[in-house]
Amino acid sequence: MKLKFKNVEGSITAPKGYQAAGVFCDIKRLGTGKGSQKGKKRDLALIVSEVPATVAGMFTTNQVCAAPVKVCLERMKKGVARAVVVNSGNANACTGKQGMTDAREMVAFTEQALALPKGSVLVGSTGRIGVVMPMDNVRAGILEAGVYLGSTPEHSANAVEAIMTSDTKPKQIAIEFRLGAQTVRMGGMCKGAGMIQPGMSPTGVRPATLPHGGLHATMLGFITTDAAIDPKLLQTALNQAVAHSFNRITVDGDMSTNDTVLVLANGLACNPELKAESPGLAVFQNALTYVCLELAKMIVRDGEGVHRVVTVRVQGAKTVQDADAAARAVANSALVKTSWHGGDPNWGRIIDAIGYSAAKVVEEKVDIGYSAPGGKKILWSLRRGQPTHATFKELCQAVSPNEFELHIRLNLGEAGAVMYAADLTEKYVDFNKGDVTDPTTLGG
Amino acid sequence: MKLKFKNVEGSITAPKGYQAAGVFCDIKRLGTGKGSQKGKKRDLALIVSEVPATVAGMFTTNQVCAAPVKVCLERMKKGVARAVVVNSGNANACTGKQGMTDAREMVAFTEQALALPKGSVLVGSTGRIGVVMPMDNVRAGILEAGVYLGSTPEHSANAVEAIMTSDTKPKQIAIEFRLGAQTVRMGGMCKGAGMIQPGMSPTGVRPATLPHGGLHATMLGFITTDAAIDPKLLQTALNQAVAHSFNRITVDGDMSTNDTVLVLANGLACNPELKAESPGLAVFQNALTYVCLELAKMIVRDGEGVHRVVTVRVQGAKTVQDADAAARAVANSALVKTSWHGGDPNWGRIIDAIGYSAAKVVEEKVDIGYSAPGGKKILWSLRRGQPTHATFKELCQAVSPNEFELHIRLNLGEAGAVMYAADLTEKYVDFNKGDVTDPTTLGG
Numbered sequence: 089m090k091l092k093f094k095n096v097e098g099s100i101t102a103p104k105g106y107q108a109a110g111v112f113c114d115i116k117r118l119g120t121g122k123g124s125q126k127g128k129k130r131d132l133a134l135i136v137s138e139v140p141a142t143v144a145g146m147f148t149t150n151q152v153c154a155a156p157v158k159v160c161l162e163r164m165k166k167g168v169a170r171a172v173v174v175n176s177g178n179a180n181a182c183t184g185k186q187g188m189t190d191a192r193e194m195v196a197f198t199e200q201a202l203a204l205p206k207g208s209v210l211v212g213s214t215g216r217i218g219v220v221m222p223m224d225n226v227r228a229g230i231l232e233a234g235v236y237l238g239s240t241p242e243h244s245a246n247a248v249e250a251i252m253t254s255d256t257k258p259k260q261i262a263i264e265f266r267l268g269a270q271t272v273r274m275g276g277m278c279k280g281a282g283m284i285q286p287g288m289s290p291t292g293v294r295p296a297t298l299p300h301g302g303l304h305a306t307m308l309g310f311i312t313t314d315a316a317i318d319p320k321l322l323q324t325a326l327n328q329a330v331a332h333s334f335n336r337i338t339v340d341g342d343m344s345t346n347d348t349v350l351v352l353a354n355g356l357a358c359n360p361e362l363k364a365e366s367p368g369l370a371v372f373q374n375a376l377t378y379v380c381l382e383l384a385k386m387i388v389r390d391g392e393g394v395h396r397v398v399t400v401r402v403q404g405a406k407t408v409q410d411a412d413a414a415a416r417a418v419a420n421s422a423l424v425k426t427s428w429h430g431g432d433p434n435w436g437r438i439i440d441a442i443g444y445s446a447a448k449v450v451e452e453k454v455d456i457g458y459s460a461p462g463g464k465k466i467l468w469s470l471r472r473g474q475p476t477h478a479t480f481k482e483l484c485q486a487v488s489p490n491e492f493e494l495h496i497r498l499n500l501g502e503a504g505a506v507m508y509a510a511d512l513t514e515k516y517v518d519f520n521k522g523d524v525t526d527p528t529t530l531g532g
Numbered sequence: 533m534k535l536k537f538k539n540v541e542g543s544i545t546a547p548k549g550y551q552a553a554g555v556f557c558d559i560k561r562l563g564t565g566k567g568s569q570k571g572k573k574r575d576l577a578l579i580v581s582e583v584p585a586t587v588a589g590m591f592t593t594n595q596v597c598a599a600p601v602k603v604c605l606e607r608m609k610k611g612v613a614r615a616v617v618v619n620s621g622n623a624n625a626c627t628g629k630q631g632m633t634d635a636r637e638m639v640a641f642t643e644q645a646l647a648l649p650k651g652s653v654l655v656g657s658t659g660r661i662g663v664v665m666p667m668d669n670v671r672a673g674i675l676e677a678g679v680y681l682g683s684t685p686e687h688s689a690n691a692v693e694a695i696m697t698s699d700t701k702p703k704q705i706a707i708e709f710r711l712g713a714q715t716v717r718m719g720g721m722c723k724g725a726g727m728i729q730p731g732m733s734p735t736g737v738r739p740a741t742l743p744h745g746g747l748h749a750t751m752l753g754f755i756t757t758d759a760a761i762d763p764k765l766l767q768t769a770l771n772q773a774v775a776h777s778f779n780r781i782t783v784d785g786d787m788s789t790n791d792t793v794l795v796l797a798n799g800l801a802c803n804p805e806l807k808a809e810s811p812g813l814a815v816f817q818n819a820l821t822y823v824c825l826e827l828a829k830m831i832v833r834d835g836e837g838v839h840r841v842v843t844v845r846v847q848g849a850k851t852v853q854d855a856d857a858a859a860r861a862v863a864n865s866a867l868v869k870t871s872w873h874g875g876d877p878n879w880g881r882i883i884d885a886i887g888y889s890a891a892k893v894v895e896e897k898v899d900i901g902y903s904a905p906g907g908k909k910i911l912w913s914l915r916r917g918q919p920t921h922a923t924f925k926e927l928c929q930a931v932s933p934n935e936f937e938l939h940i941r942l943n944l945g946e947a948g949a950v951m952y953a954a955d956l957t958e959k960y961v962d963f964n965k966g967d968v969t970d971p972t973t974l975g976g
Contacts, residue, residue, distance in 0.1 A: 149888075150884065150887040150888045151886075151887040151888070151892075151893045151894075151895070152883050152884060152886065152887030152888075152893065152895045152898075153887070153895075179880075181880070181884075182879075182880060182883055182895065182914075182917060184896070184917060184918055216880065217880025217881075217883070217884065218879065218880045218914075218919055282867065283867055283881075283884065340866040340867060341864075341865070341866055342865055342866060342867045342881070342884060342885065342888070343884075343887075343888035344884065345884050345887060420785075421785070421786050422784040422785055422786060422866075422956070422960070422964070423726065423727055423784060423786045423964055426960070426961050426964035426965045427964065427965065427966065429961065429965045430964070430965025430966045430967070430968060431965075431968050432965065432966050432968050434966075435662065436623075436625070436626060436660065436661025436662045437661075437727075437786070439596050439626055439661070440594065440596060440625075440661065440727065440786060440787075440788065440789050441786065442595075442596065443594040443595040443596030443597070443787075443789060444593075444594045444595070444596075444786070444787035448595075449595045449596065450595075451595070451596045451597075451626065452628070454596075470626075470662075473626060473628060474628055475662055480968075484968050512866070512961055513961060514958040514961045514962055516866075516870070516961075517870050517873065517956055517957060517958045517960075517961055518958055520866070520867055520870035520871065520874070521870045521871065521873045521874025521876065522871065522874045522876050522878075523874070524874060524875050524876050524924075524928050
C-alpha cells in the first residue's frame with residue numbers, strides 16, 4: 089500500500105469536531121467509591137462529534153452477543169450518530185433482559201446528559217461476562233465524563249485508558265491526508281488483550297466465508313474522521329478495512345461476545361462528499377485500512393502474555409477459503425504457538441497444522457520459510473515438502489526476533505491469506521487461570 | 533454400557549496366541565550406541581500373532597500423513613496380518629520417498645526376521661517429524677525384539693514402554709468376556725501425550741462428518757483379541773469404537789500425521805466366527821468400545837502438562853454435527869482450558885465458545901452445569917441463559933476435582949456429543965516450547 093498520509097499527534101480527537109473524555113466510576117465495584125479518583129484506571133469513555141456524523145460498524149458474529157452490540161445493531165440503521173459511550177470492567181453480556189434495559193439506559197442517559205437527539209448515541213462494553221451493570225456508577229461516570237469533554241491529546245488519552253482491560257499499553261493512532269484540496273484527518277483507538285480472534289460483520293450475522301473458530305478477549309475499536317463520505321460507501325470501506333485487519337488477527341482463537349468497531353465521519357473537513365466515482369475514495373480506503381491494520385497489530389503485540397508476533401502468509405492456495413483455513417490452523421495451533429515461544433523453527437508442527445486444516449494440501453508441494461517483517465529475503469526451511477540445506481542455527485536465528493513473518497506456499501493455486509498471530513506463553517496461561525480466591529482477577 | 537466382562541492382568545499378550553517384545557535400539561540416536569541398554573527407555577516394539585489374524589485399522593485424516601500410515605493403508609486391503617512393528621523417537625513423517633522406502637523395509641525386514649509371509653506385517657511410528665529413520669538401528673532393534681518375544685505381562689509391558697514418547701505412564705488394559713460357550717480375551721495398549729485430537733477414518737480420508745480441527749502429539753493404539761470375527765464386521769466394530777473413544781479426545785487440538793489404531797483378531801478362542809446375525813456381536817462391540825474408551829481416557833489423563841480432565845457433554849443440539857461442534861469449541865478453547873486449570877467455574881467463557889462454534893445456539897436456552905464423573909446430580913451454573921443461585925464457592929468446589937463433567941444443554945433438539953478434554957497449563961507450554969540449545973527436547 090502506497091502511503092499518501094502522515095502520522096499526527098493524538099487519536100480520536102485529532103480530526104475536526106470531536107471531543108472525548110475518560111473517567112473512573114468503579115464499574116468493577118472494587119469498593120473504592122464512585123466517581124473519578126486519582127490513581128484509579130479510568131473505566132468509562134465518551135466520544136462526541138460536534139455535528140451529526142455518518143456512522144458505520146462491524147460487530148461480533150458470536151451467536152451469544154452482548155446487549156451493547158444488540159443496541160448498536162438497532163441504531164446502525166439510521167446511519168448517523170453523535171456520540172459513543174464505552175465502558176470497561178463489565179461486558180454486559182449474558183445479562184438477559186436487564187442487560188438490554190441497562191444498555192438502552194446507557195445511550196438514553198448519555199443523550200440526556202449531553203443534550204443530544206434521541207437515537208444518536210452508540211454504546212460499547214468490555215469486561216466480565218454475566219454480571220449486571222452497576223448503573224448508579226455508570227450514570228455518575230457519564231455525568232462526570234460529560235463535564236470533562238475536550239479535544240486535546242490528553243482528552244483522547246483518557247478515553248483510551250478508559251476502554252483498556254488487560255491491555256498493558258494504550259492503542260491509538262492519528263493520520264492526516266489530502267482529499268483533493270482539503271486536508272483530512274482520521275484518528276483511532278482500540279483495546280484487546282485476550283479472547284481475541286474477531287470475526288465481525290456489519291449485521292452481526294456470520295457470512296459463509298467468515299471463520300467459525302475465533303479467539304476471545306473483547307476487541308473494541310473506534311475511529312473518527314472529519315472526511316465527508318456517503319454512508320453506504322463508509323460501511324463498504326469499513327467492511328474492506330476490517331476484513332484486512334481486525335478480522336485477520338488472533339491471540340488465543342476465542343471470538344468475543346462484544347467485538348465492535350465503529351467509525352464516525354462528520355464531514356467537517358469540508359471535502360466534497362466522497363461518492364462511488366470520487367477519485368479520493370481509494371485514498372480514503374487506504375487510510376482507513378492503514379488505521380485499522382496498525383490498531384489491529386497493536387492488539388496482537390499487546391495480547392495477553394504475548395512475547396512474539398508472527399505474520400502468517402499463505403500463498404498458492406486453491407481458494408481464498410483454503411488460504412484462510414490454512415493460515416488460521418497454523419495461527420491457532422497450540423503446538424506451533426508454543427514452538428514460536430521457544431524460538432524453535434519447528435516446520436513439522438506447521439505442516440501438520442496445514443495438513444489437518446480444511447485447506448486442500450499436498451505434502452510434496454508445500455514450501456515453508458521465514459523472513460523479517462516486510463522482508464523480501466525468505467529463508468526456506470522446507471521446499472516441496474523436503475527440508476532445505478538451511479541449518480538449524482540459521483532457522484533459529486530467523487525465528488528469534490520478537491516479530492517475524494512465516495511464509496507458507498501451497499503451490500496449488502493463486503489464492504492467499506494473512507493472519508497476524510501471537511505465541512502461547514506460560515504468562516498467558518497464568519494470567520487466564522486467574523485466582524479463585526480473588527474473583528476480581530477472573531476475566532470474562 | 534452394561535459391562536459383561538472383567539479386567540485381567542496384562543494387555544496385548546493377554547489373549548491366546550500373541551507375543552510381544554520391546555527393546556532399546558537408540559532410534560533418537562542419542563549417541564549411546566545400538567541395541568538394548570540397561571536404563572534406556574525402549575523404543576521398538578513387536579506384536580506377533582502365532583496364526584494369521586483378521587485385522588482392522590483407523591488412520592489419521594491429516595492430509596500430511598506419515599509413511600507408516602501409507603504402508604498400513606496399502607496392506608489393510610488384505611484384511612489379514614501376523615505382526616506389527618512399532619517405533620518411538622521418529623515419526624517417519626515428511627520424509628519423502630526415503631520415508632516410504634524405510635517404512636517398507638521395516639515391514640519386509642520384520643517378515644524376514646520372524647519368517648512371516650510377505651505382506652503380513654503392519655507398521656506404526658511416533659516421534660519427531662522430518663527426520664530420516666536410522667535404519668541400522670531399526671534393523672538391529674527388530675532382530676533383538678524377535679529374540680525377546682514372549683507372552684507374559686512383562687513382555688507386553690516392555691512393548692508398551694517402547695511406544696511411549698512424552699507419556700509419563702504406560703497405558704494398557706486387558707479384559708475377559710464370554711461369547712456363548714467360549715471365554716474370549718481382548719488386550720490393548722496405546723500412547724499419546726501431545727498433538728492429540730485424533731480424527732481417524734478407515735481409509736485415512738476425511739468424511740464430511742469428521743472435524744477439521746484436531747490436536748497433535750501422535751496417538752497409537754494396538755488391540756488384540758482371540759475372538760473370531762468376520763473381517764468386515766471387525767472394521768465396522770472398530771469404526772464404532774473409535775468414533776466413541778479416540779476420536780472424542782483432545783489434549784491440545786492438533787491432529788497428528790501418524791495417528792493409528794489397529795486391532796488384530798486371531799480366532800484362537802475358537803468361538804464360532806462372529807457374523808452380522810450373531811448374538812455375541814453386541815457383546816464384542818461393547819468390549820471393543822470399552823477397551824478403546826479406557827485407553828483413550830488414559831491418553832487425556834496423561835496428556836502433556838495435564839492437571840484436570842473434563843468430560844464435556846453437549847445435549848439438546850439440533851444435529852449431531854452441531855453437538856460435536858459445540859463440544860469441540862469448548863474442549864479446545866484456550867480460555868476455557870486455562871479456567872479449568874485455575875479451578876474457575878467461568879461459564880462466560882463456555883457460553884462464548886459455544887456461541888462462536890458452528891453449532892446453532894440460542895443464548896436464552898443454554899444450560900451449563902457440573903457433576904462428578906458419571907454423576908447424576910448436576911449443579912447448574914446457568915439455566916436458560918441466566919445465572920442460577922448456585923454460589924461461587926459451590927461452583928468452585930464442583931470444578932476443583934482432578935476429573936469432573938461439564939454438562940451443556942442447548943435445548944434446541946435431541947442430538948448430543950461428548951468430548952474428553954484436558955486443561956491448559958504452564959507445564960504444557962513449558963514442555964512444548966522445548967529448548968533450542970538441546971534440539972533433542974524438540975517434539976515432532
